[in-house]
Amino acid sequence: MSTPKTFDRLVPEGDTHERDVCRTCGFVNYQNPRIVVGSVVRHQGKVLMCRRAIEPRRGFWTVPAGYLELGETPEDGARREAREEALAHLKLGELLAIYSVTHLSQVQLIWRAELIDPGAGAEFFGVGEESLEVKLFDWDDLPMDEIAFPTVHWMLGHEREVMAKGYRGPFGNEG
Structure with missing residues (x-):
């Protein structure tokens, strides 16, 4: 039977940040940012x-x-997310943006992408298990008042800028 871990909040030797450290064995429970991957998909x-x-x-x-x-x-994660949420197969293009969402401890990597034909007569996209509806929108008809997260507004704006002015490296945010 193993001894349960009891943690104290302290700065481990050789570190610069407070961490949860086990009193018994010295295990350091590091908490690091979560990586979000996705794409602005055009068709x-x-x-x-x-x-x-x-x-x-x-x-x-x-x-x-x-x-x-x-x-x-x-890249594989961005393609997987498109299959899970929209039954879509993608050709990834340039990295559109890297966003730091510090209050959520997230780093978001967002690609420009295009739908590709899945073949065998399959539809280009559909409703995946995490979606209620999946739809192609004209840029002027996007449901801007019903967008889930601020970063999605950023992504769409950055993609429109690339379409208007050309690609000039990944965008970012102030953090």
């Missing part, structure tokens, strides 16, 4: 959006995105 001049079926912000619109899994590349 025939429109943008793919998903109405969320899960909290937070159930019923609001977003782009296909979610947490990176262990052992997964960021």
